[in-house]
Amino acid sequence: MPDYEQMLASQGRKCAICDQPELTVIRGKTITLAVDHDHATGAVRALLCRRCNHMIGMACDDPALLRAAATYLEAHAEPPEVIVTSGVSSSGLVIEKLEEINGRVIATLSLPG
Ligand SMILES: [Zn+2]
Numbered sequence: 001m002p003d004y005e006q007m008l009a010s011q012g013r014k015c016a017i018c019d020q021p022e023l024t025v026i027r028g029k030t031i032t033l034a035v036d037h038d039h040a041t042g043a044v045r046a047l048l049c050r051r052c053n054h055m056i057g058m059a060c061d062d063p064a065l066l067r068a069a070a071t072y073l074e075a076h077a078e079p080p081e082v083i084v085t086s087g088v089s090s091s092g093l094v095i096e097k098l099e100e101i102n103g104r105v106i107a108t109l110s111l112p113g
Pocket of ligand 1: 015016017018019020048049050051052053
């Protein structure tokens, strides 16, 4: 079995799925990445954050189910509400300001004229 510190270093101290460091804090302390095992064979796979470890556990380690969930989420993603073309929105409103907040483009609009 690989040494925990070696695995942590080889993964850049990040989760093998989401590529983020562990963020879960319990009793004021950030917990360590979990050692994920193949539940059928017991073989160590990699270190995972709590969220990703729970995610694959809830999906019964089933890649097809996880792919189906991703497809489902993409199919139900909200389309952009306004399509911007050179200062006038698709609905004919004048675009006063465009800004990006938390990865979403926010348009401030006004009525023409
Ligand atoms: Zn993760």
